[in-house]
Structures are given as C-alpha cells and as structure tokens.
Amino acid sequence: MCDWDEVIQPHEPYALWLTPLSEKQKKDNYVSEKIDFSEYFKVFWEKWSEPWINYSPYGSYLAEIEDTEKLNQQQTIKNSLDFYQKAPFLTIAKELLKLIKEDKVEQVIFLSAYDKRKFPDGDPRKKQIFNETFGKFPNCALELIGFDNEEKGRTKADWIKENTADFDLVIDDNPNICRSVVENIPNITVCSPHYPAAENQHHDKVLLIKTSVSDLKKNDFNKKTVEKEK
Known part of the structure; x- marks a missing residue:
C-alpha cells in the first residue's frame, strides 16, 4: 500500500512554491519560491517551531499562516486541473x-x-x-x-x-x-x-x-x- 501526495509527488510544498510572493512576503524578505524547488522542498520540511502541515486521520493540509492571501492562492493552485501534471516525482x-x-x-x-x-x-x-x-x-x-x-x-x-x-x-x-x-x-x-x-x-x-x-x-x-x- 502506498500513499500518493507527499510520497509519490509533493503536494502542499509544491503548491506553495508555485504561489507568487505576496506584498507581505516581499516586505518580510520571505524565502522566495524562485529558488530551485528541490532546495525549497528541503527548507519546507525542516524542523520549525510550528510545522507547515496539519494532519488529521483523513488527510493533511497546510497550516493556517498569517498571510491569508498566500494561503488562499496556495489552495487554489493545489486544486487546479493541471497540478499533478506539473508536480515532480519524489x-x-x-x-x-x-x-x-x-x-x-x-x-x-x-x-x-x-x-x-x-x-x-x-x-x-x-x-x-x-x-x-x-x-x-x-x-x-x-x-x-x-x-x-x-x-x-x-x-x-x-x-x-x-x-x-x-x-x-x-x-x-x-x-x-x-x-x-x-x-x-x-x-x-x-x-x-x-x-x-x-x-x-x-x-x-x-x-x-x-x-x-x-x-x-x-x-x-x-x-x-x-x-x-x-
């Protein structure tokens, strides 16, 4: 048995990487998605005081982040029709x-x-x-x-x-x-x-x-x- 999201293809981090920088992120000098995704993937899964991902018995989802504009865009991207066609394999x-x-x-x-x-x-x-x-x-x-x-x-x-x-x-x-x-x-x-x-x-x-x-x-x-x- 094998899961797909975050095992075969990245899901939450890839959608976040594809999301354009918001004005708040530019101001805060947030980590840019312009870096290579393989590097961004490492940064995303590093240990933080608050993890990026929330898990439930039914699935996982991006944690609530302060920048709601970024969060809404990320959710739109991960539900887009061509998302899995673009995402790399792990x-x-x-x-x-x-x-x-x-x-x-x-x-x-x-x-x-x-x-x-x-x-x-x-x-x-x-x-x-x-x-x-x-x-x-x-x-x-x-x-x-x-x-x-x-x-x-x-x-x-x-x-x-x-x-x-x-x-x-x-x-x-x-x-x-x-x-x-x-x-x-x-x-x-x-x-x-x-x-x-x-x-x-x-x-x-x-x-x-x-x-x-x-x-x-x-x-x-x-x-x-x-x-x-x-």
Missing part, C-alpha cells in the same frame, strides 16, 4: 518504479484520499496521473478514499484494515494513518518519508525513509524502457 516513486520493473513487487495499491467537497466524483487528476505512470503496470492499482471533512468519513487506515491487512508494507506520510496501522495491524511494516517537521509525531515503530525531489519523468514509466533497463 525519490520514493523512483525507487518503487525500479522495484516494479525488476519484478520485485507482487502488487502495489496506491491509496489516496480526496475531499468530496471539491471532487464529488473522485479526483480525476489523480486518476489521470496514475494512468500515465504506475497504471501502465498490471500489478499496480489506484484506490481513492473520499472524506466529507477533516472530522468525518472513512479513513485510509480503516480501508487497509478491511481490505489489505495481509499486505507486507504500507507507505504514508500521515502520522495518524501510520500510527493507526501500526497499532491495529501488527504484521504490516509501516514506512513514511522522513520529514523532520513531522518526525516527532510518528509512532516509534514507523520506519522513516530519506526523501527528496527526484529526476524521474513520465517517460520513464514507458513499458518500452523496461527491458532496456534490466
């Missing part, structure tokens, strides 16, 4: 693709949450990017779990317990999801990207994986490249 995606091409993975289910208030029929953007990448491989599937708000709905941890409790590995960035799986399905190994800002929120049995922005492109998922890389 190193976990590159490593997982390598394992799939080497026939070292029997089955992968990408389990991703979506907000029913914004996408009543499921998030078509995730379906598209999956079909253009991991969806090209017969042992990969995508499951979308909708939630009504940050306090109501079926969680990914619930879905895993009901449907894939016999799987070997779960990868998710959300400490709440990881903790629930660790405590309720002890036979599954749980991993998460190592994001320092969220490190102390994780259960001590969760394995943290060093993660950064990769050079992986959509063309790398072409089936024609599989035999060449073996």
Whole structure:
C-alpha cells in the first residue's frame, strides 16, 4: 500500500512554491519560491517551531499562516486541473518504479484520499496521473478514499484494515494513518518519508525513509524502457 501526495509527488510544498510572493512576503524578505524547488522542498520540511502541515486521520493540509492571501492562492493552485501534471516525482516513486520493473513487487495499491467537497466524483487528476505512470503496470492499482471533512468519513487506515491487512508494507506520510496501522495491524511494516517537521509525531515503530525531489519523468514509466533497463 502506498500513499500518493507527499510520497509519490509533493503536494502542499509544491503548491506553495508555485504561489507568487505576496506584498507581505516581499516586505518580510520571505524565502522566495524562485529558488530551485528541490532546495525549497528541503527548507519546507525542516524542523520549525510550528510545522507547515496539519494532519488529521483523513488527510493533511497546510497550516493556517498569517498571510491569508498566500494561503488562499496556495489552495487554489493545489486544486487546479493541471497540478499533478506539473508536480515532480519524489525519490520514493523512483525507487518503487525500479522495484516494479525488476519484478520485485507482487502488487502495489496506491491509496489516496480526496475531499468530496471539491471532487464529488473522485479526483480525476489523480486518476489521470496514475494512468500515465504506475497504471501502465498490471500489478499496480489506484484506490481513492473520499472524506466529507477533516472530522468525518472513512479513513485510509480503516480501508487497509478491511481490505489489505495481509499486505507486507504500507507507505504514508500521515502520522495518524501510520500510527493507526501500526497499532491495529501488527504484521504490516509501516514506512513514511522522513520529514523532520513531522518526525516527532510518528509512532516509534514507523520506519522513516530519506526523501527528496527526484529526476524521474513520465517517460520513464514507458513499458518500452523496461527491458532496456534490466
């Protein structure tokens, strides 16, 4: 089982990086999104007195920041139709693709949450990017779990317990999801990207994986490249 946002592609930090500087940020000499995103990604996930990301059992979202103009623009960008077409892939995606091409993975289910208030029929953007990448491989599937708000709905941890409790590995960035799986399905190994800002929120049995922005492109998922890389 593998999450998508913040595991396969960056979500909150990439949308924030794409957001233009506000007048307040220019005045405060805020970190500019004009720096390379791979560097910005590192800065975003460093330890802060207040983490950038808030987590709930249903998903994650950017913390309330003082600059409301910036926050509103960031939310608009991350919900835009072409967001996942622009976002880069992270190193976990590159490593997982390598394992799939080497026939070292029997089955992968990408389990991703979506907000029913914004996408009543499921998030078509995730379906598209999956079909253009991991969806090209017969042992990969995508499951979308909708939630009504940050306090109501079926969680990914619930879905895993009901449907894939016999799987070997779960990868998710959300400490709440990881903790629930660790405590309720002890036979599954749980991993998460190592994001320092969220490190102390994780259960001590969760394995943290060093993660950064990769050079992986959509063309790398072409089936024609599989035999060449073996």
